[in-house]
Amino acid sequence: MLEYFPFYLGLIVTILLLIMLANKIKVAYPVLLVLAGLAISFIPGIPTVHIDPELLFIIFLPPLLYEASWAISWKELWKWRRIIGSFAFVVVFLSALSVAFVANHFIPGFSLALGFLLGGIVSPPDAVSAGAILRFVKVPKRMSSILEGESLLNDASSLIIFRFAAIAVATGQFIWTDAALSFSWMLIGGVGIGLAIGMIFMKLHKYLPTDTNIDTALSIITPYLMYIAAEEAHTSGVLAVVSGGLLLSNKRHHFLSSGSRLRGVNVWESLVFILNGLVFTLIGLDLPEITSSLGPVSITSAIGYGLLISAVLIVGRILAAYGAVVVTLIARNFISVADTRNPGIKVPFILGWTGMRGVVSLAAALSIPVQLTDGTAFPQRNLILFITFIVILVTLLLQGLTLPYLIKKIGLPDVDNILPEEEADGLIRKQMAEHGLLHLRTNYAAQLSAQPFLQQVASKWENTGQLVDETDMARESKAVYLDLLDHQRQWLLNKNKQEESLDEDIIRKHLKYLDLEEEKLRFT
Known part of the structure; x- marks a missing residue:
């Protein structure tokens, strides 16, 4: 052999x-x-x-x-x-x-x-x-x-x-x-x-x-x-x-x-x-x-x-x-x-x-x-x-x-009646940011007013709907941010189940974004 x-x-x-x-x-x-x-x-x-x-x-x-x-x-x-x-x-x-x-x-x-x-x-x-x-x-x-x-x-x-x-x-x-x-x-x-x-x-x-x-x-x-x-x-x-x-x-x-x-x-x-x-x-x-x-x-x-x-x-x-x-x-x-x-x-x-x-x-x-x-x-x-x-x-x-x-x-007809990928991607990003903002302001109001990092998160989501840049953060902020990511992940999973016409590939793409964001915390 x-x-x-x-x-x-x-x-x-x-x-x-x-x-x-x-x-x-x-x-x-x-x-x-x-x-x-x-x-x-x-x-x-x-x-x-x-x-x-x-x-x-x-x-x-x-x-x-x-x-x-x-x-x-x-x-x-x-x-x-x-x-x-x-x-x-x-x-x-x-x-x-x-x-x-x-x-x-x-x-x-x-x-x-x-x-x-x-x-x-x-x-x-x-x-x-x-x-x-x-x-x-x-x-x-x-x-x-x-x-x-x-x-x-x-x-x-x-x-x-x-x-x-x-x-x-x-x-x-x-x-x-x-x-x-x-x-x-x-x-x-x-x-x-x-x-x-x-x-x-x-x-x-x-x-x-x-x-x-x-x-x-x-x-x-x-x-x-x-x-x-x-x-x-x-x-x-x-x-x-x-x-x-x-x-x-x-x-x-x-x-x-x-x-x-x-x-x-x-x-x-x-x-x-x-x-x-x-x-x-x-x-x-x-x-x-x-x-x-x-x-x-x-x-x-x-x-x-x-x-x-x-x-x-x-x-x-x-x-x-x-x-x-x-x-x-x-x-x-x-x-x-x-x-x-x-x-x-x-x-x-x-x-x-x-x-x-x-x-x-x-x-x-x-x-x-x-x-x-x-x-x-x-x-x-x-x-x-x-x-x-x-x-x-x-x-x-x-x-x-x-x-x-x-x-x-x-030339196969596209009869699936789904949003174009770019449009669906942007809509999911915006809705995910809105969900995260609501959860942050409802459950962590005191930390939001006291932690600069969480204020940066809120500002980023409020203005662009994008994930935050990697930066140093306090241990308390890190715990809050992990909880926010977990709630956004659960929101994506629920949305995928509830909306039959939503392309799951888009959901998986954003779930991967959340995983990447969570992994970044290991190095901050």
């Missing part, structure tokens, strides 16, 4: 350079990294990369899911829960069903069970790819929220389908009652274990004498413990990480200090940056091993099967996006929906086009056992691996490269 250390070190440097190039030319970095991995794999003398599926599932997946659950807005997730749930569960199941029937009909030797296995593998779109692409274009807030929410849940639903299909292939039978009980346990057990471990870690953060370094270390341990505990209980590790992450994210201001919140974000951004880069490069590097295992199937036939399945997935997702709109327009006559307006034909098409596949699909394919329990070879394993690779490559290149152009060309 040590002899390959220079290779992996050079690989990380190459990844960093490629991501900088991707930002320069405004191309989603997963596309460049997969292509670079492909190119590197053909260089003579390069070590053959064998990707252990356990490595992808255990090492990479928990932190990536955990970070995503911290980044997403719970308010937006709940607001669009119906369409997110439909894409994460219903559309994933329909995609797997479509792939199953097409594979059974057109690919020799594919049973329906094998088709469902392949469908479970390739049905979940990859969140990282879509997120990297959407960085360069402006899309309505609702679309980004739906894509983020879907990505948190679709991995769980697809892996559940994959497990049931693998059991059906191995045993030759599928018992619906057993499957229903197992499915229920995976959902309930996964969520329950995630919430339970999340509660335990929340108490650890809150009541133990931790500091920022310990808080950050605990945050890195948390997703791994959630995932492993859930998998050991034969339930969904993905749902455990997502549910636990959402709980801790939503309660972060109740158990983490301002320093832990600020420094933890920096550590997690760097960690996820490296993990994502490695994952997409490894996908390209694994091509020689995948192609060498095709056996009697010709490379041209295998590519044709991969293109066929890719087309089924792309067309199926687009149709599902329009179907979701139709269902919503009908359902609004009977139940309350997040938005009763017709989004037109542009938004569903773009939503349907954001179906790039990635690391979860490759990890699931690699985790197919080489042999069945009776010692015979697992049927069509090598072909499934190759088709999965083609689907990942085609969706990343075709959809990943064209999505920014389509978004700019189509």
Whole structure:
């Protein structure tokens, strides 16, 4: 292993350079990294990369899911829960069903069970790819929220389908009652274990004498413990990480200090940056091993099967996006929906086009056992691996490269009816200053008249609504100012809950300002 250390070190440097190039030319970095991995794999003398599926599932997946659950807005997730749930569960199941029937009909030797296995593998779109692409274009807030929410849940639903299909292939039978009980346990057990471990870690953060370094270390341990505990209980590790992450994210201001919140974000951004880069490069590097295992199937036939399945997935997702709109327009006559307006034909098409596949699909394919329990070879394993690779490559290149152009060309309507960011930002700053002034004058009138620093705070908020400059202050003034910051923080959290149309990103921006202001007190 040590002899390959220079290779992996050079690989990380190459990844960093490629991501900088991707930002320069405004191309989603997963596309460049997969292509670079492909190119590197053909260089003579390069070590053959064998990707252990356990490595992808255990090492990479928990932190990536955990970070995503911290980044997403719970308010937006709940607001669009119906369409997110439909894409994460219903559309994933329909995609797997479509792939199953097409594979059974057109690919020799594919049973329906094998088709469902392949469908479970390739049905979940990859969140990282879509997120990297959407960085360069402006899309309505609702679309980004739906894509983020879907990505948190679709991995769980697809892996559940994959497990049931693998059991059906191995045993030759599928018992619906057993499957229903197992499915229920995976959902309930996964969520329950995630919430339970999340509660335990929340108490650890809150009541133990931790500091920022310990808080950050605990945050890195948390997703791994959630995932492993859930998998050991034969339930969904993905749902455990997502549910636990959402709980801790939503309660972060109740158990983490301002320093832990600020420094933890920096550590997690760097960690996820490296993990994502490695994952997409490894996908390209694994091509020689995948192609060498095709056996009697010709490379041209295998590519044709991969293109066929890719087309089924792309067309199926687009149709599902329009179907979701139709269902919503009908359902609004009977139940309350997040938005009763017709989004037109542009938004569903773009939503349907954001179906790039990635690391979860490759990890699931690699985790197919080489042999069945009776010692015979697992049927069509090598072909499934190759088709999965083609689907990942085609969706990343075709959809990943064209999505920014389509978004700019189509010109998505902004139907969210929210204030422009600058205007909303200024309004929040002004209201936050007014709230702070009221609290200061009501509860600390004597200190305000006696402490020059508090007078400066009042003057600054009264005139500009900005935070105060760093300056020396008395211990009493510092205690009052910390209380003011805490009340402003609570006001922001309450305002975010009460105003559904308010962009949570603006609230988080001002919460970060308050954390920075609180940290400044350490050096005064």
